[in-house]
Amino acid sequence: MEFRFRAKHPATKRWMYFGIKNVPLWVEKDNVQQYTGVVDKKGNPIFDGDILSTDLSRPYLVVEFRNGAFMYQCHDSGKDYYDIMFPVEVEHDQDAFAEVIGNIFDNPELLNNES
Structure with missing residues (x-):
């Protein structure tokens, strides 16, 4: 797995992508999201903080980094719990059931959608 990150630039408010060896000086730890090594069913990379539909x-x-691993924070029938994040097809590093629909920074309104 490669170590990739993204962070929102404070001046432009655009997401910037970078590797572990070229972290921009403006990056603050509170707005950095790490790539999980898994892509969604459409091939989009999944980052810590992404919101997925299934x-x-x-x-x-x-998606949340918790207890040393990337995990799904699940919301089923009013119950909240965590599930370890594994690609459905290990050889492809793809979650065939999930699709990135936003992230906790740009789309917090999606967290209230229970439908």
Whole structure:
């Protein structure tokens, strides 16, 4: 897995992508998101802080780095819990059931969507 990150530039408010060896000076730890090494069903990279929709009965998932691993924060039938994040097809590093629909910084309104 390669170590990739993104952070929102404070002046331009645009997401900037970078590697571990070229971290911009303006980056603050509170707005950095790390790439999980997994892509969604459309091939989009999944980062810490992304909000995902699924083909399952869950309204949404939030990706979070917790206890030394990337995890899904699940919201099922009013219950909140964590599930370890593994690609569905290990050889492809893809989650065939999830799709990135936003992130916690740009789309916090998605966290209130229970449908």
